[in-house]
Amino acid sequence: MDDALFAPLFFTAMGWEFSVQGVKQYILQYTGYTMLIGGVIALIGIYISGFKLRYLTNKIKQKIRSK
Numbered sequence: 001m002d003d004a005l006f007a008p009l010f011f012t013a014m015g016w017e018f019s020v021q022g023v024k025q026y027i028l029q030y031t032g033y034t035m036l037i038g039g040v041i042a043l044i045g046i047y048i049s050g051f052k053l054r055y056l057t058n059k060i061k062q063k064i065r066s067k
Helices: 003-024 031-066
Strands: none
16 A cells, blocks of 8 residues: 555544544543544544645646646
């Protein structure tokens, strides 16, 4: 898999995993923090993927133009 696509997917998966763990272990007082961290990681992943997609589409457009 391409690195550009793997990184954001990894971050998003990590974020959701944190959130799920937070929900599962609601007995702990840190649940809010865990979910918050998970949400932030997921958002970072989505944010990065937006940049990567824009970068990839620009590269593709440049290749089409150069032909």
